[in-house]
Amino acid sequence: MDVCKTVLILGANSDVAKQAIKLYLEKGFRVIAASRNLKSLEDFVGKNRLDQSRIDIQYFDANDFSSHQDFYDGLVIQPNIVVYAAGFLVENNTAMQDFDASFEMMKTNYIGAVSILNIIATDKSNQNLERIIGLSSLSGVRGRKSNFVYGSTKAAFNQYFAGLRQELSPRKIIVNVLVIGYINTKINAGLELNKNLIMEPDYVAKFIINAGNSFEIVPNWKWKIIYWILKLSPEFLVSKLP
Template sequence: MANLNKTVLILGANSDVAKQCILQYLERGFSIIAASRDLSSLAEFVSENKINSSKITLIAFDAADFSSHQNFYDELPVKPNIVIYAAGFLVENKDALQNFESAKRMMEVNYMGAVSILNIVAMDQSNKNLERIVGLSSLSGVRGRKSNFIYGSTKSAFTQYLAGLRQELSSRKIIVNVLVSGYINTKINEGLELNKNLLMEPDYVAEHIVNAGNSFSIVPNFKWKIIYHILKLLPESLVSKLP
């Protein structure tokens, strides 16, 4: 198979979307390096899905432990062809406003950790295998809204970082994509009151990541594409009326 000797590094591999990416990349012949703080949960996932242990490597990774990132990258068993940043953390806006530690945690995982590790990945010019970096962002980062602007600000910053990184790496023919998703039926959204008609399943979202093309932004589902474009075009007077 064409992808037999290619490797995907998935950072934040315990997310529901990331796990579906693992399965779909494996189906396409890739090997996987799955990185997460919770290796026991990943090991259970590997066992439950009867994944061939020769095709997947589990490695500890903490997005917020910035000082460990260089050593983490240096010790990878093989330098990746594709890197997916799927780590994420979310608390409700009220909590983030009243408790800076909660806000800081979102900043560290959703943005600062991403910049820390992806800078290391991108600046390793000795890795001639690298062909693509994909970051998981959110429609929450398209416009600031009073219901989730602190979380949204971390995703907005991440999207802008990826846009610049795409330009930085274009001369090396490395593609950078951002997945701008709406509501996904995942554990990070448990307990939130979301419109079920707009909920996407993790495997559906993962399919768009695995099949990413050359365009920068990936917005799964035509309903969310419409919402995405409306949000970008709405005047501030109308955005302020949104929840």
């Protein structure tokens, strides 16, 4: 592999993104790790003794849309691969009663992605760009009463990526969406989840690194079954789910 290839990870402070950083470095990539929490990333790099000569830590706020053009213009190198890993979650009861919390999810999970990825995707001067990967959720497959506010942000995210894939296809740029189930991460801390279905961040990160040509990638065979049940079930059955 060309050691000069660069991956830009937006929302790099997530647990899955951190594992992806390690794996991309192992494959010889240069990594631009972008997040609001620079200290957390610096501590992660130091603790894991990662090659700092191939990691560039940048400040990026998914919700500060007006800063996105300057952020992109200021990158030290144009990326070959872009991973959008930023995410925010509040429980549905909270989201229903607190619009600020709902809006925070909308901005982080969807609007911020559209803002920065439109900038990246329309920059035809970047002849290096070959792939854009988005981290989504099975919550966006069908609306369910337990998490439909969060799910709606992921559904919008998925539709955006589907159109982006079509838009970039003539330029031979691959677009993937990882449709992910429960992960043992800080975003899910405190939630009552089925332990038999929980995946570890490093397991999910491998699907990012090894993404092929398929648009939707569902890590883990158990979640593939759940994905198709949600996708194909009639509405009266979905309405009985929690």
